[in-house]
Amino acid sequence: MTAYQTLSDRFRRIGLLNDAGAILSWDGAAMMQPGSAAARAEVDAALAITIHERLTAPDMGEWFDRVDPKPLDAWQQANLAGMRRLWLHATAVPADLVEALSKAASASEHRWRIARKENDFKGLQPLLEEVLRLTREVARVKAAAFGCSPYDALLDQYEPGGSSARVKGLFDELKTFLPGLIAGALEAQARRPAPLQPTGPFPIEAQRALGQSMMQALGFDFSRGRLDISAHPFCGGTPDDQRLTTRYFETDFARALMGTLHETGHALYEAGLPPEWRQQPVGSARGMSLHESQSLFVEMQISRSLAFQRFAAPKIRAAFGVDGPEWTPENLLALGTRVTRGFIRVDADECTYPAHVLLRTELEQAMIAGDLEIADLPGAWDEGMRALLGVTPPNHHDGCLQDIHWPSGAFGYFPTYTMGAMTAAQLRVSLDQVMPDLDAKVEAGDFQPIVAWLKANVHSLASSLSADEILTKATGRPLDVTAYRRHLERRYLSAKDA
Amino acid sequence: MTAYQTLSDRFRRIGLLNDAGAILSWDGAAMMQPGSAAARAEVDAALAITIHERLTAPDMGEWFDRVDPKPLDAWQQANLAGMRRLWLHATAVPADLVEALSKAASASEHRWRIARKENDFKGLQPLLEEVLRLTREVARVKAAAFGCSPYDALLDQYEPGGSSARVKGLFDELKTFLPGLIAGALEAQARRPAPLQPTGPFPIEAQRALGQSMMQALGFDFSRGRLDISAHPFCGGTPDDQRLTTRYFETDFARALMGTLHETGHALYEAGLPPEWRQQPVGSARGMSLHESQSLFVEMQISRSLAFQRFAAPKIRAAFGVDGPEWTPENLLALGTRVTRGFIRVDADECTYPAHVLLRTELEQAMIAGDLEIADLPGAWDEGMRALLGVTPPNHHDGCLQDIHWPSGAFGYFPTYTMGAMTAAQLRVSLDQVMPDLDAKVEAGDFQPIVAWLKANVHSLASSLSADEILTKATGRPLDVTAYRRHLERRYLSAKDA
Numbered sequence: 001m002t003a004y005q006t007l008s009d010r011f012r013r014i015g016l017l018n019d020a021g022a023i024l025s026w027d028g029a030a031m032m033q034p035g036s037a038a039a040r041a042e043v044d045a046a047l048a049i050t051i052h053e054r055l056t057a058p059d060m061g062e063w064f065d066r067v068d069p070k071p072l073d074a075w076q077q078a079n080l081a082g083m084r085r086l087w088l089h090a091t092a093v094p095a096d097l098v099e100a101l102s103k104a105a106s107a108s109e110h111r112w113r114i115a116r117k118e119n120d121f122k123g124l125q126p127l128l129e130e131v132l133r134l135t136r137e138v139a140r141v142k143a144a145a146f147g148c149s150p151y152d153a154l155l156d157q158y159e160p161g162g163s164s165a166r167v168k169g170l171f172d173e174l175k176t177f178l179p180g181l182i183a184g185a186l187e188a189q190a191r192r193p194a195p196l197q198p199t200g201p202f203p204i205e206a207q208r209a210l211g212q213s214m215m216q217a218l219g220f221d222f223s224r225g226r227l228d229i230s231a232h233p234f235c236g237g238t239p240d241d242q243r244l245t246t247r248y249f250e251t252d253f254a255r256a257l258m259g260t261l262h263e264t265g266h267a268l269y270e271a272g273l274p275p276e277w278r279q280q281p282v283g284s285a286r287g288m289s290l291h292e293s294q295s296l297f298v299e300m301q302i303s304r305s306l307a308f309q310r311f312a313a314p315k316i317r318a319a320f321g322v323d324g325p326e327w328t329p330e331n332l333l334a335l336g337t338r339v340t341r342g343f344i345r346v347d348a349d350e351c352t353y354p355a356h357v358l359l360r361t362e363l364e365q366a367m368i369a370g371d372l373e374i375a376d377l378p379g380a381w382d383e384g385m386r387a388l389l390g391v392t393p394p395n396h397h398d399g400c401l402q403d404i405h406w407p408s409g410a411f412g413y414f415p416t417y418t419m420g421a422m423t424a425a426q427l428r429v430s431l432d433q434v435m436p437d438l439d440a441k442v443e444a445g446d447f448q449p450i451v452a453w454l455k456a457n458v459h460s461l462a463s464s465l466s467a468d469e470i471l472t473k474a475t476g477r478p479l480d481v482t483a484y485r486r487h488l489e490r491r492y493l494s495a496k497d498a
Numbered sequence: 499m500t501a502y503q504t505l506s507d508r509f510r511r512i513g514l515l516n517d518a519g520a521i522l523s524w525d526g527a528a529m530m531q532p533g534s535a536a537a538r539a540e541v542d543a544a545l546a547i548t549i550h551e552r553l554t555a556p557d558m559g560e561w562f563d564r565v566d567p568k569p570l571d572a573w574q575q576a577n578l579a580g581m582r583r584l585w586l587h588a589t590a591v592p593a594d595l596v597e598a599l600s601k602a603a604s605a606s607e608h609r610w611r612i613a614r615k616e617n618d619f620k621g622l623q624p625l626l627e628e629v630l631r632l633t634r635e636v637a638r639v640k641a642a643a644f645g646c647s648p649y650d651a652l653l654d655q656y657e658p659g660g661s662s663a664r665v666k667g668l669f670d671e672l673k674t675f676l677p678g679l680i681a682g683a684l685e686a687q688a689r690r691p692a693p694l695q696p697t698g699p700f701p702i703e704a705q706r707a708l709g710q711s712m713m714q715a716l717g718f719d720f721s722r723g724r725l726d727i728s729a730h731p732f733c734g735g736t737p738d739d740q741r742l743t744t745r746y747f748e749t750d751f752a753r754a755l756m757g758t759l760h761e762t763g764h765a766l767y768e769a770g771l772p773p774e775w776r777q778q779p780v781g782s783a784r785g786m787s788l789h790e791s792q793s794l795f796v797e798m799q800i801s802r803s804l805a806f807q808r809f810a811a812p813k814i815r816a817a818f819g820v821d822g823p824e825w826t827p828e829n830l831l832a833l834g835t836r837v838t839r840g841f842i843r844v845d846a847d848e849c850t851y852p853a854h855v856l857l858r859t860e861l862e863q864a865m866i867a868g869d870l871e872i873a874d875l876p877g878a879w880d881e882g883m884r885a886l887l888g889v890t891p892p893n894h895h896d897g898c899l900q901d902i903h904w905p906s907g908a909f910g911y912f913p914t915y916t917m918g919a920m921t922a923a924q925l926r927v928s929l930d931q932v933m934p935d936l937d938a939k940v941e942a943g944d945f946q947p948i949v950a951w952l953k954a955n956v957h958s959l960a961s962s963l964s965a966d967e968i969l970t971k972a973t974g975r976p977l978d979v980t981a982y983r984r985h986l987e988r989r990y991l992s993a994k995d996a
Contacts, residue, residue, distance in 0.1 A: 016544035035721035039738035046514030223533035240537035
């Protein structure tokens, strides 16, 4: 057995243990009862430690040294690089620092749930300070190991090969037009008659059946996956055992439906990964911006379009046994593309969402660089909201306490949301070129060729190339803001939808 | 850290990984979609191998040698013995034999599902022969390690410290009266008017709510557990995260209800184990006969009684919105205690069930001893059915192909079912002595003192004592057949129920 094969076998075992963790994580959110949470935390920790021990086994470095890269093909070489990246992330940080951050983040996340409810920033502050202190330390040692900046070392955890310079290039351009776009969208919206608001209640069971039928239409394989309920919707499980969740509101059917379509985009990516590379780093999805591009492709590029609403409207009417002017495709689209200067990221529309991401990216970069302390976060947050969105949060609950990311130790994640939106727009332009009748296909519910194109151009490449290389193959160039800007302007500044 | 603490820490990790496996196993039966089974098998195997590697780490023997037992208290000493027992079971068998049996059993179990459906004994025969050959080999090497007989080494896997001699003593006595008891029960039954048969359909949702309310009445904690559906009902999960399953039949509400009560007995045992010994061998349930005694205590000693039916009948009538003479406690009890000379163990009544167990115990003992080969199994089975139950199975599906145990490699399990029934009866006699108003409590639905007694006398002792020691503390003597015989005679030979 060659050194490469030895490493590959070891990562296969690690991958399978991670798969066990993925199902347990879904269970914890969708099935487990609250009284079992403390016991489950112990199980999760034991599994995580076991995986970490395997990843950092003392002889791993030797095996990496012994690999002869010459006989390896391109995928194997990418796999070797992926294995080395995971190993470096795991070994760069001393075990006591890993443990300290894990415990601090766990305590801080737990406190955050109470603090947000009680609008109590001061109660969270010391715990969040400790998380930031330890995260800075982790960023510093990882930066040394990877030869990059501290923030980039954190970004790399979610966006392999991502860099602040790349993010800055994209986001600086975004900032030049976003405030004007939001203002223009609101003006254009004010000139149009307000959409009619359908009134519920919309029975959960009917919503569930509708969501499942849409998932099925998009190609979700229910023989290898499920749709359940959790407080925060997600796409979990494994490529061969997909666990989607959503959350139903009896007064608003669109929220669960669009959420389900979004998660289905994530699920299709996972399902389209090459089965022959299961459990190997090269066989996994290529970072969070590309992942988010797939969910946003389905949600924003496909579903929030007139063509899709023409496909969906009759099914929605049938699902709830309703009819009338509020149920036309045009009205449903108008409802689904309303723009509001709001406080909450997860409730934000497509147009204002990137402003929320810009703010968080700037703040977390400043925090990791040491230019912003937790004590100054509320002020900086509110100032940023005024500058980017022209609104001031009425309290911390709707301000700097709204996201779980920082309290749970996730710094470097936020930019991937908007990079994903940009990626989706750029992919859509290329798909339009090879599929001129795309809208007709969407309206007919013929999603198979669309998903097949995504599979061929994104999913099946897994981590064999970088995100920009994948995008260059699919669209002729690395990620830029052009297509995204044009998409937003076309949808939100013109009177009619594209 | 002492050697004992080191071992204890290692078993804690092993215990937590086993907990992960327990939730995954429930998921596989109750949640996972069929298309994910192959991928899940890989995950299960990776987790099992990881646990086995930790259990058989090369330095474990040294740590056992280094333990100074003097400062250990009784529970710690029992824990040490339990750790050693698990370690011996894991290390006694060479890795290639473990793997060979695991693969043979997996293939045989898979073939069995088809073979049973198609009544095709010949199709299973070679695979079952291989399982038996390898199981004999495992039994032989474990017998050498434990210093016992091969069959006892297998029995010990399910019934720690169990022995053929002990089983023989109990079962020989059982055989002296069981055929007469069955004949007498059928005669007594023939003299009574036939019970009235309630007709369905009984909606699943109403059955589920009824079952949950009964579980709640018995003290099942739904804040740390669930009730779901699976093809074969079981009590899974962990003591802190209990996962019960049942199976509903629209034509027969009693089957799911009694099954749920049975599994609740198992769950109460697990829930009553001492939390301070979680994940340690001494903190786990003391073998399968004691476990089955707890499910059968709830099902047979409590639920199939007139007192319980008086408690349950109004709730059952309300659940299904029914009334009439077929819904009296007396008629429901008569339905729940009918005796039939049937072919199928899992459908058997309380009175004929032990005959099925006697047959299987004799056959598996002969197979492990080398006195019976697979080719001769169908003949021996049918002969045994005639001798013990006076019926001849019409085919292999209802004969020697009915159980999953042997095809999946489980030899040495069967006797624990009936030892559990005997144990339950013996416990009941002692509980009657300290709780003379037990029937009144049951009729009032006041189960708390009953479960508290079981917890104090069985659950909370976990594996700190042997099954017979636990029984001696609770009932004044080790397990014997007296109470069981009296219970069966009183319930099935007299005109009225006790």
